[in-house]
Amino acid sequence: MKILLLFGLLAVAFGKRSSYYSYQPEDIREGFIEANLQQDGMLTRYDLLEIMRKIDVNGDGFLSYVEYKLPQASNFPRRILKGQFQYLDKLDGEIDGRTSFMAADRMINILDTNRDGVVKVDEFLQNIPHVLDQMTKEIDALAE
Ligand SMILES: [Ca+2]
Ligand SMILES: [Ca+2]
Ligand SMILES: [Ca+2]
Numbered sequence: 001m002k003i004l005l006l007f008g009l010l011a012v013a014f015g016k017r018s019s020y021y022s023y024q025p026e027d028i029r030e031g032f033i034e035a036n037l038q039q040d041g042m043l044t045r046y047d048l049l050e051i052m053r054k055i056d057v058n059g060d061g062f063l064s065y066v067e068y069k070l071p072q073a074s075n076f077p078r079r080i081l082k083g084q085f086q087y088l089d090k091l092d093g094e095i096d097g098r099t100s101f102m103a104a105d106r107m108i109n110i111l112d113t114n115r116d117g118v119v120k121v122d123e124f125l126q127n128i129p130h131v132l133d134q135m136t137k138e139i140d141a142l143a144e
Contacts, residue, residue: 017129017132017133017136018132018133018136019136019139019140020077020080020083020135020136020139021132021135021136023129023132025125028124028125028128029121029125031128032121032124032125035047035051041120041121042118042119042120043108043111043118043119043120043124044108044117044118044119045104045105045108045117048104048107048108049101049104052099052101052103052104054071055067055068055070055071057070061100061101062098062099062100062101063085063088063098063099064097064098065081065082065085065097065098068081068084068085068088068099069081069085079139079142079143080139082139082142083135083136083138083139083140083141083142084135084138084139085099086138086141086142087131087134087135087138088103091103091106091107092106093106107131110127110130110131111123111124111127111128111131113126113127
């Protein structure tokens with residue numbers, strides 16, 4: 001089974017705006033297609049929850065950092081993973097070293113411009129740079 005993380009997919013290129021993420025529309029579009037497990041052109045909280053459930057290996061309803069990094073390629077930069085995880089840890093509303101499934105709802109809220117509960121590719125293209133900016137801050141903060 002293919003387990004992919006949205007932000008791992010976007011962390012492919014070195015751009016001007018971020019040292020870690022590509023903001024190229026074609027890369028973002030590809031990330032959207034990869035992350036949208038139902039392949040219906042829309043991303044919903046259910047898609048994100050499905051991804052999180054797969055990653056939550058011990059089934060406790062939280063993602064630990066260990067669980068988060070498990071499905072990632074072993075050569076994927078640890079600092080980027082750690083920064084992404086810290087962003088998600090905060091996103092769920094409580095900085096406690098783990099990410100609750102609440103992060104899926106918060107993420108959809110950030111991305112869903114017209115508040116209809118589904119994120120279409122134009123909304124994704126519009127709003128994901130904000131998320132990538134926040135993640136870049138977290139990753140930068142891990143540098144000495
Ligand atoms: Ca867990
Ligand atoms: Ca947390
Ligand atoms: Ca929408």
